[in-house]
Amino acid sequence: MWLALTRPHDGRSRRGGAPSSSRRMHMCRRRACTREPAVAYPLVVIHLVARRVRPDHRDRVVEWLQSVDGPRRSEALESLATEGVDHETAMLIDTADGPVLIYAMQTDNRNRSLSVADASDRPTDAEHRAVIRAADDGPADARILLDLYVNAP
Structure with missing residues (x-):
């Protein structure tokens, strides 16, 4: 389960997709709204x-x-910079x-970041893929209980 939390009025969908038209659109109380952003600021996603981890x-x-x-x-910081992260x-809960x-990742382009990471031949990235993929036991049963955001001042 991926959840992209974005600042409101960023011109992207709640899940980080592309704008649906040249006019900026966001979801405002679960309905489409074409209100322009009150303040210009960089997109933060x-x-x-x-994910469950094999015991x-x-x-x-x-x-x-x-x-x-x-x-x-x-090494990890170099990889993140290359990936645009x-x-x-990350935290583990027993x-x-x-x-x-x-696991949380802040980036303005998740698909690009994951693509760069998957294609990386850096030893750190290769080992990370191997460890995490071997341990992956599927999605955790989770649901979003709170998703609040406030307009930037």
Whole structure:
């Protein structure tokens, strides 16, 4: 489950898609609105995913993510810059049904970022793909309970 949270009046759909016309459009209280943005500011999109982790891979995922945030941080930051990602964060939640990895990525173009990451031959990116894909046990049962945003001043 991917959720793209965008600032309102950004000219894109709630899931980060392209504008539907040359006039900016957004969803305003669940209905289409063509109101122009009150303030011009850069698009900020946060993509959030919740995936179950195979219990036998839990420790490997923790070890890997700690190494990316530790001794391999400079490599990871280079990869993020190449992918056009401004911020990336992950947390692991241990549940009665097994571990769940919550992953957030801030970028203005998720598809481009994922495409660049998948095509990367950097050792860090290759190992990241291998660890995360081996540990992936499908989407977590999750639903959005709150999705609030306020117009920029």
